[in-house]
Every structure is written in structure tokens, then in C-alpha cells.
Amino acid sequence: MRSSARKNDGLRWLYIYKMETVMNQQSQQAAGRSIDALLAKYSESHLNPVNEVIHFICVPVIVFTLLGLLWVIHPAVALAAVLASMLYYFSLSVPFAIGMLLMSGAMLALLYVLPPGLVLPLSVSVFVIAWIGQFVGHKIEGKKPSFFEDLRFLLIGPLFVLGFLYRRLHIAY
Numbered sequence: 105m106r107s108s109a110r111k112n113d114g115l116r117w118l119y120i121y122k123m124e125t126v127m128n129q130q131s132q133q134a135a136g137r138s139i140d141a142l143l144a145k146y147s148e149s150h151l152n153p154v155n156e157v158i159h160f161i162c163v164p165v166i167v168f169t170l171l172g173l174l175w176v177i178h179p180a181v182a183l184a185a186v187l188a189s190m191l192y193y194f195s196l197s198v199p200f201a202i203g204m205l206l207m208s209g210a211m212l213a214l215l216y217v218l219p220p221g222l223v224l225p226l227s228v229s230v231f232v233i234a235w236i237g238q239f240v241g242h243k244i245e246g247k248k249p250s251f252f253e254d255l256r257f258l259l260i261g262p263l264f265v266l267g268f269l270y271r272r273l274h275i276a277y
Contacts, residue, residue, distance in 0.1 A: 172227030
């Protein structure tokens with residue numbers, strides 16, 4: 105009886121090991137590259153064409169106005185935020201990171217040429233309006249915003265928009 109108990113224990117551990125291996129392989133295959141998995145998950149709550157259009161407009165506006173709010177604190181704070189986000193973007197996809205770097209650079213350049221007294225009121229008012237637009241889009245979609253589930257989606261939103269542009273231009277990411 106003891107030898108059959110040992111044999112069953114050995115078989116049970118082998119079964120558990122094989123199941124863990126299979127599950128790990130399946131999750132790696134399902135996820136593929138993490139950027140693909142993140143974009144797929146993000147797109148689940150952005151299927152309605154009206155919501156997509158709202159996002160294509162509002163997401164870049166939110167990024168710009170957020171940089172504007174940070175710029176008002178000090179331009180170095182806005183630059184630091186861009187650099188920190190670039191670390192994350194480069195870990196996901198070099199082509200996306202380059203696109204975001206170009207977009208962020210253009211936004212920072214625009215903030216540089218705007219009259220300093222205009223940056224704060226413009227950023228606050230447009231930031232609020234753009235977020236209202238986002239929530240209207242999600243009301244139309246009938247789904248809550250992705251970042252309610254995972255805050256990383258606040259950084260994935262701009263990549264969702266950029267991904268649309270990349271696909272149109274046949275740029276691999």
C-alpha cells in the first residue's frame with residue numbers, strides 16, 4: 105500500500121508539473137508580445153465607431169493638456185514625464201516609442217512657443233472637455249474605460265491611437 109501511495113504522489117506531482125508547463129505555454133502564446141495583448145484588451149472597450157473617433161480626438165488632446173499642466177509646474181517636470189513614459193514605451197515596442205517620442209516632442213515644442221499665461225487656462229479647460237468627451241464615448245460604447253481595470257491603460261490609450269495611424273501607413277510595431 106505504501107508503494108502505491110508513493111506512486112500516486114509521484115504521478116500527482118508529474119501531473120501538476122505538466123499542467124503548470126502547459127498553462128504557462130498557453131498564456132505565453134495567448135499573450136504573444138505584451139503590447140499586442142495590451143492593445144487587444146484596450147480595444148475590447150473601444151469597438152463602437154463613434155467612441156473610436158472620440159478617442160482619436162480626445163486622447164492626443166489629453167496627452168497635450170496633461171503635458172501643459174506639468175509644463176506650468178516647470179518644463180523639466182513635463183520633460184521628466186515624457187522621459188519616464190518613454191522607458192515604458194521602449195519596453196513595449198521601439199516603433200511605438202519612436203512615434204510617441206516624436207509626438208511628445210512636437211507637443212513640448214508647441215508648449216514652448218505658447219504664451220506662458222495661456223498654457224494653464226488652456227490646459228485646464230481643454231483637459232476637462234476632453235475627459236468629458238472620453239466619458240461620453242464610453243457611455244455610447246456601453247463599457248467602462250479600460251483604466252478602471254488597469255492604470256497602465258492610461259499609457260496604452262495613446263498607443264491605440266498611434267496604432268491606428270501605423271496600420272494605415274503600413275508601419276510595423
